[in-house]
Amino acid sequence: MSTPVQLLAQPSAASLVQSVDWLAIAPPTIAAVVGLVVLVADLFVAERNKPLLGWASVAGLAASLLMLLPLLDGDRSTFCLTGDPGVCSYTADPFTLVVQFLVLGGALVAALLSVTALKDADRGLPEGEYWFLLLSSAAGAALLPASRDLATLVVALEVASLPAFALVGLRHGDRRSSEAALKFFLSSVTATAVSLMGISFVYASTGTLHLTEIAGRIQHVDGQLTTLAHTGVVLTLVGFAFKTAAVPFHFWVPDTYVGAPLPIAAYLSVVGKAVGFSGLILVTVVALPSYADVWGPALAVLAALTMTIGNAGALRQQATRAYSAVRLLAWSSVGQAGYLLVPIAAAAYSDDAERSVGSTVAYALMYAAVNLGAFAVAALVGRTRSLNRVSDYRGLYATNPLTALLLAFFLLCLAGLPPGIIGLFAKVTVFSAAVDAGLGWLAVVMAVNVVVALFYYLQWTALLFRAPEGEAVRHRLPAPLTAAISVTAVLAVVLSGAPQLVLRFADTGLF
Numbered sequence: 001m002s003t004p005v006q007l008l009a010q011p012s013a014a015s016l017v018q019s020v021d022w023l024a025i026a027p028p029t030i031a032a033v034v035g036l037v038v039l040v041a042d043l044f045v046a047e048r049n050k051p052l053l054g055w056a057s058v059a060g061l062a063a064s065l066l067m068l069l070p071l072l073d074g075d076r077s078t079f080c081l082t083g084d085p086g087v088c089s090y091t092a093d094p095f096t097l098v099v100q101f102l103v104l105g106g107a108l109v110a111a112l113l114s115v116t117a118l119k120d121a122d123r124g125l126p127e128g129e130y131w132f133l134l135l136s137s138a139a140g141a142a143l144l145p146a147s148r149d150l151a152t153l154v155v156a157l158e159v160a161s162l163p164a165f166a167l168v169g170l171r172h173g174d175r176r177s178s179e180a181a182l183k184f185f186l187s188s189v190t191a192t193a194v195s196l197m198g199i200s201f202v203y204a205s206t207g208t209l210h211l212t213e214i215a216g217r218i219q220h221v222d223g224q225l226t227t228l229a230h231t232g233v234v235l236t237l238v239g240f241a242f243k244t245a246a247v248p249f250h251f252w253v254p255d256t257y258v259g260a261p262l263p264i265a266a267y268l269s270v271v272g273k274a275v276g277f278s279g280l281i282l283v284t285v286v287a288l289p290s291y292a293d294v295w296g297p298a299l300a301v302l303a304a305l306t307m308t309i310g311n312a313g314a315l316r317q318q319a320t321r322a323y324s325a326v327r328l329l330a331w332s333s334v335g336q337a338g339y340l341l342v343p344i345a346a347a348a349y350s351d352d353a354e355r356s357v358g359s360t361v362a363y364a365l366m367y368a369a370v371n372l373g374a375f376a377v378a379a380l381v382g383r384t385r386s387l388n389r390v391s392d393y394r395g396l397y398a399t400n401p402l403t404a405l406l407l408a409f410f411l412l413c414l415a416g417l418p419p420g421i422i423g424l425f426a427k428v429t430v431f432s433a434a435v436d437a438g439l440g441w442l443a444v445v446m447a448v449n450v451v452v453a454l455f456y457y458l459q460w461t462a463l464l465f466r467a468p469e470g471e472a473v474r475h476r477l478p479a480p481l482t483a484a485i486s487v488t489a490v491l492a493v494v495l496s497g498a499p500q501l502v503l504r505f506a507d508t509g510l511f
Contacts, residue, residue: 021078024092026067027100028142034060035135042128050127054115057131061108068097087210089149098361099145099278102368106270107138109372113263113379115480125170133163141271145278149209150199160275161188168260180259183252195239201232211287219290233291243276247305250334257330258323266375269333270368277340285353296348300442303345307338307449314456319390325378326388336367342430346437358505359433365502366426370413373488377407380475395468400475404464406489415457422495
């Protein structure tokens with residue numbers, strides 16, 4: 001077997017890449033190019049025309065989404081080694097396309113929310129920088145699921161994360177915003193440092209960064225490098241656990257969501273999670289299937305802890321506390337992360353790991369649609385109720401009946417109750433993945449947590465239809481905010497009527 005030193009000494013020609021498949025890389029590339037165009041245009045656009053930058057960004061994200069359509073006809077790969085065309089750094093397969101649809105769609109909804117938020121901020125947020133950072137983060141998030149080597153994976157992860165730090169702390173002079181950005185930054189940098197150390201150990205023991213080659217070589221490392229390989233695997237997994245906001249690496253979530261502009265909190269709750277989970281899936285299922293006995297039990301324990309502590313945190317939120325609505329959604333997102341971890345853990349024990357991972361992707365698609373919808377309604381209420389407390393939603397049905405019904409529907413989907421059929425089916429799919437893998441104890445923990453979560457979801461839902469206290473306030477719906485709520489509502493309703501559109505991923509697999 002070749003040692004890492006021998007592998008590095010091979011002719012450099014073997015490491016050259018083939019010609020670039022521009023169609024395959026079009027979705028993240030368009031988002032990145034539009035981001036650069038917006039940043040440069042900001043220097044020349046008059047102040048009164050700054051809103052055009054927002055609409056250009058929305059158009060760019062829509063174009064990135066549309067470029068997924070030509071890729072549906074088959075798998076495409078690029079940046080492949082000339083010596084081995086089957087080893088590539090970028091692959092547009094069904095897994096890539098589904099996750100890219102999720103992250104670009106989530107970024108598009110966040111952009112629609114941002115158009116209204118920036119207008120309401122009245123120059124409190126620099127528009128050119130805001131849109132550049134959002135598009136850059138979206139480009140990194142779209143690149144990550146296509147990454148098939150650890151170097152590209154880390155670069156994509158940081159391109160998605162670094163602009164998000166700045167977006168969270170972009171409100172100058174706001175103490176909450178600065179504190180949120182600092183907590184987010186410290187946790188993410190720690191995760192990156194741990195991941196990079198783990199990746200360096202894996203590379204030192206296998207001599208390659210490509211995921212498929214790691215899967216084969218790490219089983220046959222030299223005896224002297226076994227400990228190094230084991231340590232690298234553990235550190236890499238710990239780093240990605242930080243990125244998914246799994247307990248005990250979740251402490252930054254509530255304060256970051258409260259301190260960030262609300263569209264960015266919505267973006268992080270969906271796109272940030274998709275980035276972390278897609279990276280975790282690629283590292284575990286694709287690169288390290290032979291270490292399933294290590295990452296399987298670890299992820300199962302993390303899933304149980306994450307859903308339990310997330311739901312416990314949501315239960316503790318007081319309806320009259322400032323920003324309690326956003327905090328409740330933040331703790332709820334931690335609990336939902338626990339559910340998303342369950343099928344990945346089950347993949348370690350399952351005979352069909354791809355099917356188990358498909359359950360996570362199906363659940364993530366459901367969660368993205370309804371959670372973005374809930375944040376969109378929170379953004380609407382927050383325009384007139386700046387403290388955004390749960391109690392501020394009392395009597396919403398009396399003033400905005402359709403909006404109240406949609407928020408109730410989103411919350412019921414998150415709870416897994418009819419008429420939120422897609423939420424119910426998605427939870428059953430995740431539950432089945434745990435049972436089929438022999439993780440009965442984890443299925444029981446999940447069932448208990450689902451019942452616990454019903455309390456705070458139903459409590460908030462009931463509040464919408466109670467008589468308002470004092471004078472009722474009617475919330476005016478701007479066009480971008482209406483579009484964001486409408487898009488998420490249509491997706492949630494369609495998926496509840498035809499859940500097989502996403503649940504089929506749990507049956508067919510994605511790789």
